[in-house]
Amino acid sequence: MGRNKFTDEQLAEMSPAEMRAIIRKGEWTEPDEMASIGYFKANLAVVPADWAFELMLFCKRNPISCYATEVTEAGATSPGWIAPGADLRTDLPRYRVFKDGEVIDEPTDVIKYWRDDLVSFLIGPLPNLLYMLQSANVRYCVLGAYNSTVSAVPAGRLHGNLAISCMIFKTNQDAVRGIQIASRYPDGHGAPHHFGLNDLETMGIKDYRKPDIIPLIGEKNLQHPDMVDHGYDLRPGEVAVWSGCGVTPQLAALASKVPFMITHKAAHLLITDTRCEEFSII
Amino acid sequence: MGRNKFTDEQLAEMSPAEMRAIIRKGEWTEPDEMASIGYFKANLAVVPADWAFELMLFCKRNPISCYATEVTEAGATSPGWIAPGADLRTDLPRYRVFKDGEVIDEPTDVIKYWRDDLVSFLIGPLPNLLYMLQSANVRYCVLGAYNSTVSAVPAGRLHGNLAISCMIFKTNQDAVRGIQIASRYPDGHGAPHHFGLNDLETMGIKDYRKPDIIPLIGEKNLQHPDMVDHGYDLRPGEVAVWSGCGVTPQLAALASKVPFMITHKAAHLLITDTRCEEFSII
Numbered sequence: 001m002g003r004n005k006f007t008d009e010q011l012a013e014m015s016p017a018e019m020r021a022i023i024r025k026g027e028w029t030e031p032d033e034m035a036s037i038g039y040f041k042a043n044l045a046v047v048p049a050d051w052a053f054e055l056m057l058f059c060k061r062n063p064i065s066c067y068a069t070e071v072t073e074a075g076a077t078s079p080g081w082i083a084p085g086a087d088l089r090t091d092l093p094r095y096r097v098f099k100d101g102e103v104i105d106e107p108t109d110v111i112k113y114w115r116d117d118l119v120s121f122l123i124g125p126l127p128n129l130l131y132m133l134q135s136a137n138v139r140y141c142v143l144g145a146y147n148s149t150v151s152a153v154p155a156g157r158l159h160g161n162l163a164i165s166c167m168i169f170k171t172n173q174d175a176v177r178g179i180q181i182a183s184r185y186p187d188g189h190g191a192p193h194h195f196g197l198n199d200l201e202t203m204g205i206k207d208y209r210k211p212d213i214i215p216l217i218g219e220k221n222l223q224h225p226d227m228v229d230h231g232y233d234l235r236p237g238e239v240a241v242w243s244g245c246g247v248t249p250q251l252a253a254l255a256s257k258v259p260f261m262i263t264h265k266a267a268h269l270l271i272t273d274t275r276c277e278e279f280s281i282i
Numbered sequence: 283m284g285r286n287k288f289t290d291e292q293l294a295e296m297s298p299a300e301m302r303a304i305i306r307k308g309e310w311t312e313p314d315e316m317a318s319i320g321y322f323k324a325n326l327a328v329v330p331a332d333w334a335f336e337l338m339l340f341c342k343r344n345p346i347s348c349y350a351t352e353v354t355e356a357g358a359t360s361p362g363w364i365a366p367g368a369d370l371r372t373d374l375p376r377y378r379v380f381k382d383g384e385v386i387d388e389p390t391d392v393i394k395y396w397r398d399d400l401v402s403f404l405i406g407p408l409p410n411l412l413y414m415l416q417s418a419n420v421r422y423c424v425l426g427a428y429n430s431t432v433s434a435v436p437a438g439r440l441h442g443n444l445a446i447s448c449m450i451f452k453t454n455q456d457a458v459r460g461i462q463i464a465s466r467y468p469d470g471h472g473a474p475h476h477f478g479l480n481d482l483e484t485m486g487i488k489d490y491r492k493p494d495i496i497p498l499i500g501e502k503n504l505q506h507p508d509m510v511d512h513g514y515d516l517r518p519g520e521v522a523v524w525s526g527c528g529v530t531p532q533l534a535a536l537a538s539k540v541p542f543m544i545t546h547k548a549a550h551l552l553i554t555d556t557r558c559e560e561f562s563i564i
Binding site: 049073281282 | 331334335338339342350353355356401437438462465466468472563564
């Protein structure tokens with residue numbers, strides 16, 4: 001169930017607890033990054049305890065892609081800090097379940113997959129940064145997210161390539177302001193890592209007009225009004241900026257043939273009770 | 283061997299590799315925070331692999347006290363990033379060895395204690411921040427480090443109280459500038475957590491004139507020249523500011539009766555090849 005059930009305004013104004021209750025009842029199974037605007041959203045990655053240290057190390061070593069904001073004790077079904085009332089098994093609109101490096105299911109809850117030895121990682125995705133950019137009236141839009149050919153820094157048995165995302169800023173000044181703001185939010189990927197469209201080979205992007213993971217051009221939510229319906233072509237003075245993407249742990253699950261992992265489905269996020277601004281480190 | 287072997291100037295100008303070689307040969311066994319000035323120093327905490335996830339979680343949940351800058355794979359004897367040429371078993375001037383929650387040794391190397399399943403945590407201590415404060419000509423001195431009665435956020439089997447440290451800033455403006463600078467360096471404890479001397483009960487400090495861990499008053503190194511020989515009494519306009527202390531994992535080892543842990547001895551640090559400024563996040 002989805003898009004037409006609520007207006008954009010209704011979604012934006014929903015409290016995190018209300019929105020999670022709606023999702024928990026199965027009444028919203030679409031991307032929810034435009035809901036409860038201003039509240040911190042989180043990607044999810046869940047592994048058995050015997051993979052938890054390696055995933056934590058992987059996140060530590062690849063902070064631009066997957067900075068772990070909160071990590072639970074084994075078996076916990078709720079984050080103790082960023083969303084104490086949430087149930088990690090039911091409160092995301094859609095999940096992905098990996099077995100031996102393959103996606104075996106994309107369910108709307110993971111109750112039947114849950115085990116007592118599971119450790120959950122809550123990882124801040126791009127929409128948190130986009131909200132902060134919007135608050136500061138920075139003019140940007142998001143092209144989408146891509147599979148790169150750049151290796152993540154491995155950790156134990158975990159390895160894989162980085163997922164990355166691309167934004168277009170309207171002017172150089174918007175890009176600089178965007179970097180300043182992003183730098184204050186390590187929980188929202190922190191500062192970007194790459195500029196421009198003239199060095200795509202380094203990242204292994206064959207065609208930046210065809211994002212592999214999430215095509216966002218044309219989505220009006222979480223884009224500056226000036227940049228809606230932008231399309232892929234840069235206009236004079238605009239700057240393309242590449243940043244991390246929280247789908248990276250999923251690529252690691254595939255590449256490393258992790259025996260069992262549960263994640264969010266891209267753009268189907270946990271809505272937490274914390275405000276994005278709470279994560280500013282300065 | 284120690285203090286009189288080299289002049290302060292010789293120590294300050296020693297390269298990290300030179301200083302580590304001197305320490306490795308057993309020719310320097312004293313605190314080394316004043317050596318290789320400007321280079322990032324690291325506390326050490328080493329646990330068997332089956333405690334590594336919990337220690338990582340403990341660091342994650344108590345970042346003001348013990349922000350882990352680098353974590354090794356099990357068995358690695360060298361950090362791959364911040365000091366690739368270092369040997370963690372020999373290159374700190376003095377270690378502490380814990381067994382079942384007790385200190386059993388304070389050796390100058392840990393070769394005989396080393397095991398293939400050990401995971402090493404490199405944790406940024408206060409001297410890195412002090413260097414940044416000195417660079418910016420902020421006027422401060424350090425009173426010392428204390429055992430507080432404030433619980434760290436536990437992680438699995440790991441629990442204990444926070445170690446904290448106290449600095450005095452000469453003016454409110456120095457204190458504000460100090461907070462701004464500290465906020466840019468999460469690897470150097472980040473922003474402080476407490477002000478003043480009129481709420482010591484909250485932290486469980488019975489007598490702030492008697493630091494439990496490291497008394498620093500009177501040490502001229504790493505203090506602003508205006509504040510050397512300051513003594514414990516605040517002068518008009520000065521501000522006492524409390525921050526995290528990297529001895530916290532050692533308090534957890536004691537309180538949690540960790541079967542086996544190796545750490546640095548307080549103020550006996552690993553000198554890395556990275557510059558303090560490399561860790562600025564903005």
